[in-house]
Amino acid sequence: MPDNAPDANVAEETATPYAPGLRHTLAEDVYAFLIGCSLIVMGLVCLHKAGLVTGGMAGIALLLSYLVPVSPGMLFTLINIPFLAFALRAMSPGFAVRTMIASCGVTFFAGLMPRVITVSEIDPLFSALFxxxxxxxxxxxxxxxxxxxxxxxxxxxxxxxxxxxNAGRVQISIDIVIMAISALFLPAHKILLSLLSAAATSGILIVYHRPGRYIGH
Incomplete structure (x- = not known):
C-alpha cells in the first residue's frame, strides 16, 4: 500500500454517517425507537419470569423489583431521573431529549407488554441468552x-x-458491580445465568457498536 494511502481506521471514522444527506429521517427514528424499546422490554419480561437480573439500568430495575412491590418498568423510570439530568449537562441536547423519549418508550412498553403477551414458562438458560x-x-x-x-x-x-x-467494555465493568450486589439477594445459579445475560448484552455492543458507526454526537 502506498505511504500516502489513508489509514483504514481513519477512513472509517471520517466516513460520512453524519452527513446531512445520510441522517435518519423522522420516520426512521420513530421506527427505531419502537423496535429498540420493545426489544428491551421483551428482554426484561423474559428475565423477570426466570428470576434473573442483567447489567445496566435493566439489571438494577430487575433486582429492585424482587425486593419492593414496584414493577421493573416504573423502577426503570424512577432510577433514570438523575442519569437523564446528567445527559442534559454532559451530552448534546438532541441526545438528551432522544434519551428521555426512549426512557418514556421503555416505560410505555413495560405497561403495554402484559396486555399483549404472557410468558407462563421459560427456560432460565434460554432466557439469559435470548x-x-x-x-x-x-x-x-x-x-x-x-x-x-x-x-x-x-x-x-x-x-x-x-x-x-469502548462502551461494551465499560458496561461489563459496571455489570460486575451490579452482579456483586445481586449476589447478596439471589441464589448462585441465578447469578451465573444473569452474568451470561449481561455478557450477551455487552457482546452485542462490543461487536457492533464501534467508533465512527452511528454514534451520537
Missing part, C-alpha cells in the same frame, strides 16, 4: 439513532464519545 441478546440489540438500535435508554448507558456512551473507551 433476553440478553435482544436487550443488547435494543440498546444498539437506539444508539445508532443518537439515543440511549438512560442510566449507565449514558455514562458508557459519554465515555466512548469523549475518551474513546
Amino acid at each position: 433476553a440478553g441478546t435482544i436487550i443488547g440489540l435494543g440498546i444498539l438500535c437506539l444508539a445508532r439513532h443518537q439515543a440511549g435508554v438512560g442510566g449507565t448507558g449514558i455514562v458508557t456512551l459519554w465515555l466512548q464519545k469523549t475518551r474513546g473507551i
Whole structure:
C-alpha cells in the first residue's frame, strides 16, 4: 500500500454517517425507537419470569423489583431521573431529549407488554441468552439513532464519545458491580445465568457498536 494511502481506521471514522444527506429521517427514528424499546422490554419480561437480573439500568430495575412491590418498568423510570439530568449537562441536547423519549418508550412498553403477551414458562438458560441478546440489540438500535435508554448507558456512551473507551467494555465493568450486589439477594445459579445475560448484552455492543458507526454526537 502506498505511504500516502489513508489509514483504514481513519477512513472509517471520517466516513460520512453524519452527513446531512445520510441522517435518519423522522420516520426512521420513530421506527427505531419502537423496535429498540420493545426489544428491551421483551428482554426484561423474559428475565423477570426466570428470576434473573442483567447489567445496566435493566439489571438494577430487575433486582429492585424482587425486593419492593414496584414493577421493573416504573423502577426503570424512577432510577433514570438523575442519569437523564446528567445527559442534559454532559451530552448534546438532541441526545438528551432522544434519551428521555426512549426512557418514556421503555416505560410505555413495560405497561403495554402484559396486555399483549404472557410468558407462563421459560427456560432460565434460554432466557439469559435470548433476553440478553435482544436487550443488547435494543440498546444498539437506539444508539445508532443518537439515543440511549438512560442510566449507565449514558455514562458508557459519554465515555466512548469523549475518551474513546469502548462502551461494551465499560458496561461489563459496571455489570460486575451490579452482579456483586445481586449476589447478596439471589441464589448462585441465578447469578451465573444473569452474568451470561449481561455478557450477551455487552457482546452485542462490543461487536457492533464501534467508533465512527452511528454514534451520537
